[in-house]
Amino acid sequence: MNGWLAAACALVVGGLGPSLWGAARGTTGRRVVAQNMATLLLCLVLLLLAQGYGRPSYTDLALVVCVLGPAGTLVYIRLLGEEIEKHPPGARLLTPAVTIGAPATVVPLCVATGPGRAMAKLLVIGALLVAGGLVTTRALRRG
Amino acid sequence: MGDALDDALLAAGLLLVAAAATAAALCRDPARQAVLLSLLGLGLALLFTVLQAPDVGLSQLAVGSAVTPLMLLLTVRKVRRRKRHE
């Protein structure tokens, strides 16, 4: 039984699925919040999959998501700002997802990999994820 | 046991992509459709990773997460701007 893959599977079913549901209905603001949540969760899932498959090279995908995901959300905020401002979305789940979810995934992975280049990469991804998540959440609240 | 988990991940990825594609095709407002298309892109990237194709997943992520939505939304804005003037 591969715990990493099981965790990834649980995050897909319990996290990405509901995010898609959120992105498919409601106001534009809520949809963008769901998109932001999905990029965060996908990044965590990709990290877990890289560990679960025993393929450190797969972490490059997470590295790309953790910068391009927030960039995508910022695109929506910049170009749909007026629509989002009309009905400011609640983004209550985002902050805990970022501040708890990211460390809760990255720290066990760091322990499993041990010190070295791979761990440095993981920490960079974690830092970028938290920074990007916090900034986009704040920008979404302001609309 | 590992096999069952692989199957579960594959099935989850496939169903997520199918659902995202359906939602994106049926959403009539282009701006909201752009949000769903980026969700479809994320789902595809997950599916490609599970299908052991990280190269393809990476290009899907690169293209789908910011560049395509930006082009779609800029087109929407251009069209709306002209509409508003009429």
Added chain:
Amino acid sequence: MRGPIRRWPLAAGLAATAALLVAACLRLPHFGGDRHPYGDRAVRTALLQRTANTVSSVNFDQRALDTLGEESILFAAVLGTVVLLRQTRDEHRVAPQPAPVPPPLRRYGTLALPVALLIGLYVIAHGQLSPGGGFQGGVVVATALHLLYVAVDYRALERIRPVGPYELADGVGEAAYVLLGAAGLLAGSAYLANTLPHGTFNTMASGGTVPLLNAAVGMEVASGVVVLLAHFLGQALEIVGEEGERT
């Protein structure tokens, strides 16, 4: 044809296509099967050429000519978009109003830009080793530059993005690919043949021409996407018709 009249032919067409496709699916080799004759040969060749990333080896070595075709499609698409979105005589440019950006977002944008740029270059440079390559990295580089638009300001983006040099770089990337192919001919082998020494397996200097072609593609894709987005941005934010539409 409109409304319900159009629905019936569409439903019939979709149902027929669905039936054919499903019938075809049932006859396809089963999902997850063990017979991949082409794949096995491609892997063997890639290892002979000492390229760790087999997909890059297929794209830039074994089937490099196909990639030249793809490159040309990309080049042509960028060219077509530039022509379609150019500013016509009855249009003029109006500088867009600066958008209010909160300082933390501005700081994030200026800090994330170099990081994203580095990630893009890393993805291009490691194309022969780990997942990635010129296409993926090139798009990441282009997206990184546009962080300036989404997180700082459009005018900040314009400052680092004079479109002319990027158009030139797009052409140079395409030309570099073609010329690297000709190097194969000069070396007395076929066009786009991998004539360089193959290097040591699983190091940066491996794969012969693969990293060079990757760099050429990365340059073309990055500048091509920048040019594409520059024209879309210009149309959506700056260019107004004679009726004087406003932002």
Added chain:
Amino acid sequence: MTVLPYLVAVWIFLIGVYGMATSRNLVHAVGCLAVTQSSTYVLLLAVGYRRGATAPVFSDIPVGTPVVDPVVQALALTDVVVGATVTALLLALVVQTDKRHGTVDPDELTELKG
């Protein structure tokens, strides 16, 4: 599980075509074309999958490990890039159509011609 991936590809193709055919906005139609195109990625990669194998990238696994088919992955990679550029070109055409005719509704455009 032996045919599910292929059926998902078929479904994505059909729903994309349905969206395009019933679209009332050309920008939406271009989005639906992107959906339709993603069915080809799923189909290609499903054909190349090998159960229990891993990615054909030997930077972090020993040579000789069973790997999935790299040829279809190279094809799908090309497909993704071409798909994005086609989207860009079509969107540019939509902007032009809007300038020339003042509408992006395919039905209204047909009426203009006829």
